[in-house]
Amino acid sequence: MAKELKQLTKRADNYSQWYNDLVMKADLAEIAPVRGCMIIKPYGYAIWEKMQAQLDKMFKETGVQNAYFPLLIPVSFFAREAEHVKGFAKESAVVTHYRLKATDDGQIVVDPDARLDEPLIIRPTSETMIWHTYKNWIHSWRDLPIMCNQWCNVMRWEMRTRPFLRTSEFLWQEGHTAHATKEEAETEAQKMLHVYADFVENWMDVPVLQGVKSPTERFAGALNTYTIEAMMQDGKALQSGTSHFLGQNFAKSFDVQFLNKDNKPEYVWATSWGVSTRLMGALIMVHSDDNGLVLPPRLAPTQVVIVPINKNAEQLTAISAKLQPVINELRQLGISVKYDDADNKRPGFKFADYELKGVPVRLVMGGRDLENNTIEIMRRDTLEKENVSFDGIVERVKNILDDMQKSIFEKAKTYRDAHVYECHDYEEFKERIKDGGFFLCPWDGTAETEAKIKEDTQATIRCIPFAYDQDVDGLKDMVSGAKAKYKVIIARAY
Amino acid sequence: MAKELKQLTKRADNYSQWYNDLVMKADLAEIAPVRGCMIIKPYGYAIWEKMQAQLDKMFKETGVQNAYFPLLIPVSFFAREAEHVKGFAKESAVVTHYRLKATDDGQIVVDPDARLDEPLIIRPTSETMIWHTYKNWIHSWRDLPIMCNQWCNVMRWEMRTRPFLRTSEFLWQEGHTAHATKEEAETEAQKMLHVYADFVENWMDVPVLQGVKSPTERFAGALNTYTIEAMMQDGKALQSGTSHFLGQNFAKSFDVQFLNKDNKPEYVWATSWGVSTRLMGALIMVHSDDNGLVLPPRLAPTQVVIVPINKNAEQLTAISAKLQPVINELRQLGISVKYDDADNKRPGFKFADYELKGVPVRLVMGGRDLENNTIEIMRRDTLEKENVSFDGIVERVKNILDDMQKSIFEKAKTYRDAHVYECHDYEEFKERIKDGGFFLCPWDGTAETEAKIKEDTQATIRCIPFAYDQDVDGLKDMVSGAKAKYKVIIARAY
Numbered sequence: 001m002a003k004e005l006k007q008l009t010k011r012a013d014n015y016s017q018w019y020n021d022l023v024m025k026a027d028l029a030e031i032a033p034v035r036g037c038m039i040i041k042p043y044g045y046a047i048w049e050k051m052q053a054q055l056d057k058m059f060k061e062t063g064v065q066n067a068y069f070p071l072l073i074p075v076s077f078f079a080r081e082a083e084h085v086k087g088f089a090k091e092s093a094v095v096t097h098y099r100l101k102a103t104d105d106g107q108i109v110v111d112p113d114a115r116l117d118e119p120l121i122i123r124p125t126s127e128t129m130i131w132h133t134y135k136n137w138i139h140s141w142r143d144l145p146i147m148c149n150q151w152c153n154v155m156r157w158e159m160r161t162r163p164f165l166r167t168s169e170f171l172w173q174e175g176h177t178a179h180a181t182k183e184e185a186e187t188e189a190q191k192m193l194h195v196y197a198d199f200v201e202n203w204m205d206v207p208v209l210q211g212v213k214s215p216t217e218r219f220a221g222a223l224n225t226y227t228i229e230a231m232m233q234d235g236k237a238l239q240s241g242t243s244h245f246l247g248q249n250f251a252k253s254f255d256v257q258f259l260n261k262d263n264k265p266e267y268v269w270a271t272s273w274g275v276s277t278r279l280m281g282a283l284i285m286v287h288s289d290d291n292g293l294v295l296p297p298r299l300a301p302t303q304v305v306i307v308p309i310n311k312n313a314e315q316l317t318a319i320s321a322k323l324q325p326v327i328n329e330l331r332q333l334g335i336s337v338k339y340d341d342a343d344n345k346r347p348g349f350k351f352a353d354y355e356l357k358g359v360p361v362r363l364v365m366g367g368r369d370l371e372n373n374t375i376e377i378m379r380r381d382t383l384e385k386e387n388v389s390f391d392g393i394v395e396r397v398k399n400i401l402d403d404m405q406k407s408i409f410e411k412a413k414t415y416r417d418a419h420v421y422e423c424h425d426y427e428e429f430k431e432r433i434k435d436g437g438f439f440l441c442p443w444d445g446t447a448e449t450e451a452k453i454k455e456d457t458q459a460t461i462r463c464i465p466f467a468y469d470q471d472v473d474g475l476k477d478m479v480s481g482a483k484a485k486y487k488v489i490i491a492r493a494y
Numbered sequence: 495m496a497k498e499l500k501q502l503t504k505r506a507d508n509y510s511q512w513y514n515d516l517v518m519k520a521d522l523a524e525i526a527p528v529r530g531c532m533i534i535k536p537y538g539y540a541i542w543e544k545m546q547a548q549l550d551k552m553f554k555e556t557g558v559q560n561a562y563f564p565l566l567i568p569v570s571f572f573a574r575e576a577e578h579v580k581g582f583a584k585e586s587a588v589v590t591h592y593r594l595k596a597t598d599d600g601q602i603v604v605d606p607d608a609r610l611d612e613p614l615i616i617r618p619t620s621e622t623m624i625w626h627t628y629k630n631w632i633h634s635w636r637d638l639p640i641m642c643n644q645w646c647n648v649m650r651w652e653m654r655t656r657p658f659l660r661t662s663e664f665l666w667q668e669g670h671t672a673h674a675t676k677e678e679a680e681t682e683a684q685k686m687l688h689v690y691a692d693f694v695e696n697w698m699d700v701p702v703l704q705g706v707k708s709p710t711e712r713f714a715g716a717l718n719t720y721t722i723e724a725m726m727q728d729g730k731a732l733q734s735g736t737s738h739f740l741g742q743n744f745a746k747s748f749d750v751q752f753l754n755k756d757n758k759p760e761y762v763w764a765t766s767w768g769v770s771t772r773l774m775g776a777l778i779m780v781h782s783d784d785n786g787l788v789l790p791p792r793l794a795p796t797q798v799v800i801v802p803i804n805k806n807a808e809q810l811t812a813i814s815a816k817l818q819p820v821i822n823e824l825r826q827l828g829i830s831v832k833y834d835d836a837d838n839k840r841p842g843f844k845f846a847d848y849e850l851k852g853v854p855v856r857l858v859m860g861g862r863d864l865e866n867n868t869i870e871i872m873r874r875d876t877l878e879k880e881n882v883s884f885d886g887i888v889e890r891v892k893n894i895l896d897d898m899q900k901s902i903f904e905k906a907k908t909y910r911d912a913h914v915y916e917c918h919d920y921e922e923f924k925e926r927i928k929d930g931g932f933f934l935c936p937w938d939g940t941a942e943t944e945a946k947i948k949e950d951t952q953a954t955i956r957c958i959p960f961a962y963d964q965d966v967d968g969l970k971d972m973v974s975g976a977k978a979k980y981k982v983i984i985a986r987a988y
Contacts, residue, residue: 093614
């Protein structure tokens, strides 16, 4: 198995295969026997739980409450918002029957007598169900705003899937808010985008570009989609979270009106916003290396692993006794510690396994350390090893964890910033996009040039970024040569 | 609306309608537009989240890890364990297609060209998917035990549904463990039953009888089902959690073997165990009264509400200033406090609403209290009001919350204990069962007498209880007159 641990494909050889290997070998997830679905294994799920807990806290701090809406949506609901159904109809899993039966020869088959009057789809997203419900909840301006979120599974029958990045079933949260005014809804959509950016940058250590999607790339049924775009180590983009200003589209489709302060009926304004287990893909791809996962300490299920190396049981007892107060102190600081004195695995195997799993700090104590009052400390991001004094080790571990949380982000940001290029020439763009990166280019705002870029290069407009000035005076679209309306970020994407 | 709040049906008039009213009016849940499904509203979901958090902690303390397995299960998996498929086939929601399409006249319909080769059912429970997966995880005794849990939605197409008590879709957790020996698996199944009993009694304040199900009432595919049975205020039973010893049934169906310490292949031993949003039904039904919910303080989303009663803005400022340190102190103790100084609702409305929602402690401060350094305190379970000194109010609130957590349990236990009857005569049983209660009766152990009791009275054997001696010497089954094998608890049930 120690040998097998080494068989992670190198990033330089095949980045895509490296990712798949890592997901499997680090025990994050595996392919399910149902097309396009995955099994999230305990180690992967422990990371997701940490992400959920923090996001949930951040949502609640903005006044959002959790709720739960049904998994199944009648097709007729779904059909009410024209753009929405167009966007999701092609990837809908449909429940048509409600019973199985045994045939005379013992086969288990769908019972043809148990056909549903109206087929139901497994939610790909819940706007339609939720706006049908909000109609009963909203009567007056006093009932607004409503800010609900749900953590749930959704299903989109994708043709090409990869664990975490794109799966038919995935776990996510979907927030759905209802407001009395357009301004309030727009502010909410942007606020939640900032919450996502805050989480992804400060907890996941993944730098993101915030911006607005082009009309083509909008959520089906939205007037505006805000996005955070992260760059992977191969220079490709990963859309990591989106927040939608839905205008009054769903309120009109489901006839949700409220009486305003002047006692006049008005349609309600809406937002929705979501992040999913896709974030796990970003977390894995941005930081990890050829030895395995690199995890930001804030999201690592185990932050510190301690491995004793002993010649005999007596020595193990002495080492354990020396380490116990340190383990206790670290735990009292809220740091998760695993003390691995299992004797059925060699230290070399343990080291490789904890590197693969991305445990941020490793402490090793052997017989000589015991004599010398020293301990070996290694940090996972740089793989730097040091033999240090045992005194003050708790403080040192704490400092390394804090430093690592910052430096992993800085490293990713430095990489990202070095791969954002300004480009005004289409021939140059077509050549350079092959090597990845984000290209900041002038765009005329038409779907035609957008389509041509995609056809020629598979790259898409990721967003109109907030971080760059939008001074397009004198700039021309690099494809059409027409007057530019925006500077956009173009990249190939997952 | 204050008027509407009063319209809760009285328990004595119609217990069943009282329950439905309460679920709706206390904003716990509502009926969804999909047959048999419900929408869990934010207030109901906040209670469920508190239950989840505590259960999750208790599971993890026993070494259980969370994971996530797919929603959809191929029919062929499902069919592998004969008893299992027999139990669930009749209530399976089946996915047969993966696409919708628009017809020429704009109707949205199931695309007949997108039929799945093999139909998939929405999981009613995940033994089959999980044991298919465990086959890849288990090779040697070193891989055991495996203890996974998942929090998820499941679907059982029920014909008669009621919010929380029985719904087609419900939320639950399902634990699935794999062990090297029969003894270890049996111990695990019992351990998890005790965890459930501990949670339900000490957090939900609902006393339960622990016991073993009769073969007829076993989980489909189990060798033994352990259960906790609670008594509602109408004397009916609610099965509140079950833990199953599955033997080697699923290991054999999915060919999951391990090499034991002697390097010999053996089939793995299994358990599964689950509790669901059904627990919400027990929580609501056991404690609440004609004024609304009564919640144990440990599970109340808001533990203390403080309502100022003021003549003018100046007085409100003075009251608020006086209360603020108390609010801060309570929060520092980890007590959730809502300060409701909203001026668009009258105090009478607020009082009725917080009673309906079951907020454990209400504090009210008016102008005279301000002058006299007093405050009014009310506890929700007894509705006892007291005007007390403002000094020491934090300590008093804390004590009341602690006391209430105990006394709500005691009240429910006193009620339950007063409605457990020993009965050896079938005619007497048939008469008395009409008024509810748990009947401790001798049983000959046959499915025939069990079926006759059910047919005659709709009552079922809830369990062979652990809490009563099983000395059946000289006792006869009250239906057949045959020699009794067990003393069982019989009751009508939800």
